[in-house]
Amino acid sequence: MVSLTVHAAAFAAAVALRPRGFAFGDLHAWSSTWLPAAAAIVTAGALVRFVFFRSSGLFVSLVSAAIAGGWLAAVVTGSALFPVSIGVERAVGPAALALALATLAWATKLRTAPSLAAAGVGALMGAFSIFAERAPSPSTRPLGGELAEVKGEPSKDDAATGQVSFPCGKEHVRVRPLLTFESRSPDATWTALAPPEAFGPRRTFEAFAKEKSGFRARYADDGETSLVATKDAKGLDIEAVSRLPRAVYSHLNAFATIYVPFEAAVAFGPTGRERFDVEPEDYPAGRPLRFAYLGADVAFHVVRASESANGPYEELASGRLGRDEPLAIEIGHRDGGAGSCKLTFADWTSQVSTEPSPSAGWGVPQNSIQLHARGKEALIVLTLAETGVGRGFQSVGHAPGVYRNRIRVDTVMTAAPPPKASAPSLRPR
Numbered sequence: 215m216v217s218l219t220v221h222a223a224a225f226a227a228a229v230a231l232r233p234r235g236f237a238f239g240d241l242h243a244w245s246s247t248w249l250p251a252a253a254a255i256v257t258a259g260a261l262v263r264f265v266f267f268r269s270s271g272l273f274v275s276l277v278s279a280a281i282a283g284g285w286l287a288a289v290v291t292g293s294a295l296f297p298v299s300i301g302v303e304r305a306v307g308p309a310a311l312a313l314a315l316a317t318l319a320w321a322t323k324l325r326t327a328p329s330l331a332a333a334g335v336g337a338l339m340g341a342f343s344i345f346a347e348r349a350p351s352p353s354t355r356p357l358g359g360e361l362a363e364v365k366g367e368p369s370k371d372d373a374a375t376g377q378v379s380f381p382c383g384k385e386h387v388r389v390r391p392l393l394t395f396e397s398r399s400p401d402a403t404w405t406a407l408a409p410p411e412a413f414g415p416r417r418t419f420e421a422f423a424k425e426k427s428g429f430r431a432r433y434a435d436d437g438e439t440s441l442v443a444t445k446d447a448k449g450l451d452i453e454a455v456s457r458l459p460r461a462v463y464s465h466l467n468a469f470a471t472i473y474v475p476f477e478a479a480v481a482f483g484p485t486g487r488e489r490f491d492v493e494p495e496d497y498p499a500g501r502p503l504r505f506a507y508l509g510a511d512v513a514f515h516v517v518r519a520s521e522s523a524n525g526p527y528e529e530l531a532s533g534r535l536g537r538d539e540p541l542a543i544e545i546g547h548r549d550g551g552a553g554s555c556k557l558t559f560a561d562w563t564s565q566v567s568t569e570p571s572p573s574a575g576w577g578v579p580q581n582s583i584q585l586h587a588r589g590k591e592a593l594i595v596l597t598l599a600e601t602g603v604g605r606g607f608q609s610v611g612h613a614p615g616v617y618r619n620r621i622r623v624d625t626v627m628t629a630a631p632p633p634k635a636s637a638p639s640l641r642p643r
Contacts, residue, residue, distance in 0.1 A: 215265070218260060218261050218281075221253075225251070226258075229250050232250070233572065233605045233606060233608075234525070234576075241346045242572050242575070245343050245346030259273075271324060272324045272325065272328075278319040279323065280335055280336030283337035284336035284339050285308065285312035285340060286340070291340070292344045296407070297401060298401050299403050304407070316333075347403050347608065348403055351611065352611030352613035353568075353569040353610075354611070356616050356617045356618075357565055357616070357618045360455065360616075361440040361616075362442050364421040366421050368422050373419070373422055376433060376441060382555035383551065384553055391452050393435075393454070393598075394468045395416070397607075398436075399464070399465070399609040401463075402609060402611065403609065404606070404607040404609065405464070406607040407607075416436055417439075427446070428442070437459050439454065442454075449625060452621040453619070453620050453621075454470075454618075455616060455618050455619070456616070456619075458616075465608065467599075468596065469565075469619060470559070470562075470595075471594070471595050472595075476592070478545055478587075479547070480543055480544065480585065482531075485532065486533065490516060490530065491504075492548070492587045492592040494587040494588070495523070497522050499521055500522055501522070502523075503522060505519075505583060509568060509577070512536050513534055514541075516532065523605075524605055525578065526576050527574075527578060535563060538563060539563055540559060541558070559596065566580075567581055567599040568581065571604060571610070573606050574601070574604035580601070581597055581599060582602070584603070
């Protein structure tokens with residue numbers, strides 16, 4: 215009875231805490247909602263019938279066999295699909311529990327054939343639930359290109375963090391245009407199961423060259439990256455190129471990160487002059503996140519979560535934004551103070567994934583532009599494919615290839631390497 219009670223509670227918790235809002239035919243709808251809900255109902259039903267109605271123990275015996283089969287299949291499937299994330303050390307405990315449950319189910323069986331059939335059904339459910347946690351094939355679309363040549367030794371100060379600073383009114387905004395991974399999965403599953411070395415940027419500053427109109431820099435990271443910033447009489451051009459030799463599966467990452475040292479509001483080109491305040495949000499529950507994304511419907515959506523980063527999501531504005539069209543983001547003071555700057559991203563729309571996110575649900579894709587406020591500062595994070603929006607630590611992939619990030623900054627008169635301060639973390643996860 216204790217085992218059934220614990221499992222009924224666990225199945226109910228899975229329904230409450232796992233991602234929701236998927237289409238009926240989506241495998242995540244089944245792994246996160248329908249299967250655990252069915253398991254919770256059946257397990258609770260077996261308990262109620264046995265405890266309150268003193269009915270035959272056959273139903274309890276069959277449910278116990280199904281749970282044992284589910285655990286055994288889950289352990290085997292997880293070890294086969296995710297040999298790094300669920301290695302021998304991590305599999306020992308679940309395997310011992312699965313064997314104990316199987317021994318208990320066998321010892322308490324009333325009919326052999328029905329118990330074996332129930333164990334088979336449970337095994338199918340367990341294997342499917344683990345298989346559903348494997349990331350889909352990468353759906354980003356690297357544009358290609360060539361890395362810039364850089365001849366020069368790296369310095370302690372210049373471009374070490376891969377940022378470019380520029381004036382925005384009376385203050386300076388910084389943008390880090392480098393493709394940066396904060397958490398990775400070595401075998402395309404939850405990053406929470408990844409080894410410690412899978413977390414944090416892997417970036418080494420290799421070369422730097424100051425030029426009359428800007429600078430060039432080169433980095434080694436998850437692949438290779440170059441950064442070129444060039445000023446002219448009207449503004450600033452930035453080009454970052456990153457080469458990934460192999461697919462990278464990640465939970466948190468950034469295509470570009472904008473650090474704003476004041477309380478900010480932003481306007482997006484596809485939604486006209488409407489401004490959206492960058493407000494604080496809470497994690498894992500509390501104040502809602504505001505973010506934008508490019509949908510498979512070739513429309514740009516600005517939405518607000520129900521709580522934290524979780525759906526359902528309320529649409530605040532939308533507008534057309536086709537593939538290969540540039541995206542403009544204007545940053546101004548939240549209180550309407552003087553001074554603003556506009557960043558135009560030439561390559562974001564071309565490379566994003568518009569496939570459904572396994573963590574968000576409700577039709578939200580893998581790409582996003584997240585608006586975070588931290589005290590009197592703002593953080594704007596552009597992604598091509600990640601799972602920071604929604605629930606859990608699922609990963610999605612960046613396809614191997616060369617990614618290009620060209621940014622035009624308007625009303626900027628100077629280009630400068632970044633300050634000495636290191637870049638703050640992307641998000642509180």
